[in-house]
Amino acid sequence: MTQITPKRGIMDIALYVSGESRLAGRDTVLKLSSNENPLGCSDAARAAYAAAADDLHRYPNTDHAPLRRAIGEVHGLDPDRIICGVGSDEVLQFVVHAFAGAGDEVITTEHGFSMYPILARMVGAAPVTVPEAERRIDIDAILAAVTDRTRVVFIANPANPTGTMLTQDEVQRLVDGLPQSVLLVHDGAYTEFAAGADGGAGLVDRHSNVIMTRTFSKIHGLGGLRIGWGYASRQIIDVLNRIRQPFNLSNAQMAAAEAAIRDTAFRDHCADLNARMRERLRNSLIQMGIGCDESFANFVLARFADAPEAEAADAALRADGILVRRVSSYGLPAALRITVGDEEGVTRVIDSLGRFKADRRGA
Numbered sequence: 001m002t003q004i005t006p007k008r009g010i011m012d013i014a015l016y017v018s019g020e021s022r023l024a025g026r027d028t029v030l031k032l033s034s035n036e037n038p039l040g041c042s043d044a045a046r047a048a049y050a051a052a053a054d055d056l057h058r059y060p061n062t063d064h065a066p067l068r069r070a071i072g073e074v075h076g077l078d079p080d081r082i083i084c085g086v087g088s089d090e091v092l093q094f095v096v097h098a099f100a101g102a103g104d105e106v107i108t109t110e111h112g113f114s115m116y117p118i119l120a121r122m123v124g125a126a127p128v129t130v131p132e133a134e135r136r137i138d139i140d141a142i143l144a145a146v147t148d149r150t151r152v153v154f155i156a157n158p159a160n161p162t163g164t165m166l167t168q169d170e171v172q173r174l175v176d177g178l179p180q181s182v183l184l185v186h187d188g189a190y191t192e193f194a195a196g197a198d199g200g201a202g203l204v205d206r207h208s209n210v211i212m213t214r215t216f217s218k219i220h221g222l223g224g225l226r227i228g229w230g231y232a233s234r235q236i237i238d239v240l241n242r243i244r245q246p247f248n249l250s251n252a253q254m255a256a257a258e259a260a261i262r263d264t265a266f267r268d269h270c271a272d273l274n275a276r277m278r279e280r281l282r283n284s285l286i287q288m289g290i291g292c293d294e295s296f297a298n299f300v301l302a303r304f305a306d307a308p309e310a311e312a313a314d315a316a317l318r319a320d321g322i323l324v325r326r327v328s329s330y331g332l333p334a335a336l337r338i339t340v341g342d343e344e345g346v347t348r349v350i351d352s353l354g355r356f357k358a359d360r361r362g363a
């Protein structure tokens with residue numbers, strides 16, 4: 001028997017399950033399970049990544065200054081209040097490491113992103129999950145759950161996997177109701193897909209207890225490269241930088257990210273395509289009798305009559321070579337999360353689910 005035991009809470013962590021990428025017996029699958037960009041990434045980002053191969057022997061810079069400057073320019077933010085990480089997941093991890101620990105509580109919501117409770121447990125804190133209202137984050141439920149042990153509140157806005165979004169007034173009401181000692185994490189992984197949204201930047205500028213996180217994994221199509229960033233007060237960024245490894249990002253990551261963020265034409269093209277395809281997919285689902293809330297992200301949540309029907313729909317999609325995301329573990333057993341693909345991808349989903357529904361009516 002080993003004497004080596006992990007710290008309390010570690011063994012309570014359920015391993016993160018990512019979207020599947022393979023189907024047995026098939027060479028090609030249409031992968032709509034991880035909210036990836038159907039157009040890939042910007043050509044400029046790919047070229048910058050390739051060029052970085054010439055300098056693999058060089059250590060990267062430790063302060064990410066050129067990348068932070070680029071992010072600041074494109075988004076109109078102070079580069080000194082930006083921190084970059086290995087995906088926004090790493091920035092979220094800095095937050096819990098710096099601000100929560102044993103005996104503390106971290107609030108997440110009923111259908112919230114599954115990384116949040118994992119992060120809370122990682123530092124020995126207790127995740128506290130509050131109900132949502134019809135798949136929308138419920139501000140009053142969050143405020144009612146705050147205790148003097150609460151240190152961090154996580155919300156994704158737009159939310160994953162529901163795709164719903166709070167209004168600016170609702171988020172403002174949340175911040176106004178939180179004690180100054182509680183840090184609100186406004187996860188803006190899907191901001192670029194919600195027309196006119198600022199990801200929480202305005203809130204950060206008005207409140208010292210808010211951090212916005214953003215990612216290159218979704219609209220910029222760089223999920224494989226692992227780059228994200230956060231924006232908060234100077235004080236919070238200073239705290240987070242103290243626990244960040246100096247060489248957390250490679251030259252190749254930073255070069256690709258800088259090129260990606262400056263390619264606003266590609267970003268806007270992706271947002272425009274997503275908006276049109278999302279609308280088309282949602283309308284088709286509703287016509288078939290499949291429930292679908294308005295989505296502000298690059299996926300939709302398709303709601304079936306019950307869990308067996310969702311399972312059967314998943315099987316029918318798989319038989320057609322299409323992988324989507326089961327979301328039972330998010331408290332949504334009767335639903336499937338479907339990434340919005342390109343024109344052809346969305347057509348395949350609509351055709352496949354159309355046949356599925358027709359077969360069930362016939363049976």
Ligand SMILES: *Cc1c(COP(=O)(O)O)cnc(C)c1O
Nearest residue numbers: 087088089113160189215217228
């Ligand atoms: C995809 C996603 C992220 C981004 O994670 P990365 O580590 O940047 O790839 C963050 N939050 C939510 C809610 C997401 O769905």
